[in-house]
Amino acid sequence: MKKLLNTLYVTSQDAYLGLEGECVTVKKDGVTALRLPLHNLESIVLFNYIGASPALMKKCGESNVSLCFFQGDSFCGRLAGQENGNVLLRKTQYRYSDADSESVKIARNMILGKVHNERYVLERALRDHAVRVDEKRLRHASELLQKSMEYIRECSGLDELRGYEGEAASVYFGVFDELILQEKESFSFTGRNRRPPLDRVNALLSFAYALLSSECSGAAYSVGLDPYVGFLHRDRPGRKSCALDLMEELRSPVAERFVLTLINKRQLDADGFIRTESGAVIMNDDTRKTVIQHWQEMKKEMVQHPFLKEKLPVGLLPYAQAMLLARYLRGDLDAYPPFFKR
Secondary structure (H helix, E strand, O other): OEEEOOEEEEOOOOEEEEEEOOEEEEEEOOEEEEEEEHHHOOEEEEEOOOEEOHHHHHHHHHHOOEEEEEEOOEEEEEEOOOOOOHHHHHHHHHHHHHOHHHHHHHHHHHHHHHHHHHHHHHHHHHHHOOOOOOHHHHHHHHHHHHHHHHHHHHOOOHHHHHHHHHHHHHHHHHOHHHHOOOOOOOOOOOOOOOOOOOOHHHHHHHHHHHHHHHHHHHHHHHOOOOOOOOOOOOOOOOOOHHHHHHHHOOHHHHHHHHHHHHHHOOOOOHHHEEEOOOOOEEEOHHHHHHHHHHHHHHOOOEEEEOOOOEEEEHHHHHHHHHHHHHHHHHOOOOOOOOOOOO
């Protein structure tokens, strides 16, 4: 269980939520583990829950406290009162999305977070594995990313921003192979490719991105945002552009470091991949199950959030960022604060 600002996240699989007076209670095995005044909350997000009492649901509806239900990482539904205010939030989201001058303010901070975190991954490798990597090559890439951040801070257009983001990604993935320290023959990386992935590393990256995107989509739903309406990623039928926006700054510190950990800790068998007739490389069922298992374990790791100034599980990062984005759109924050890995 974790309370971030005015949102209660219940991640325990055996938790039952009830109502005692004006307080929400979280019980495990019949014992009250947490009691909070309901008037202090804006929303409650439940993962893998046993249940919530009808009395609590009724009270939440009357008090305009939203209840969001997830099964694993999949969004199931949301209960909200009549005067929840989400219509105003979404109207602001649509208005900002349609205005490039407003979109770029949000997208610029997201890409600043993304490039900063890419640079963090490189600097971490230099600090931890200096004798096993090409130090000169990684330092040069880190310097280029630092320079890209200076340009990004000053850019005022979405097309210009996308150009800087693409250049930074090219620099970062140009040295990504240096971060692979084990089984380099089996897990070689010569560049990012997708639709379809053509090697084992790209297959893992694509799958990790899909898992992260699903969680960012659920996070957007949980705070009342429309996951299909973004700021950097523009509208396209069937594309959850806001979810893709939210995951940009989380790609390297969550998805990419996760893939590197799987490889460098020898947690995967190179024989657990299949090359199809089209040339695509995919995971077999056992490998996919192994990856998902490690992904769920990774999400429990604690990380310090630089803006909220408290520790939270990695799995709650998308929800924290979605909450901060909603607060910015409501006017509670002067700017959208991206997640900067420290």
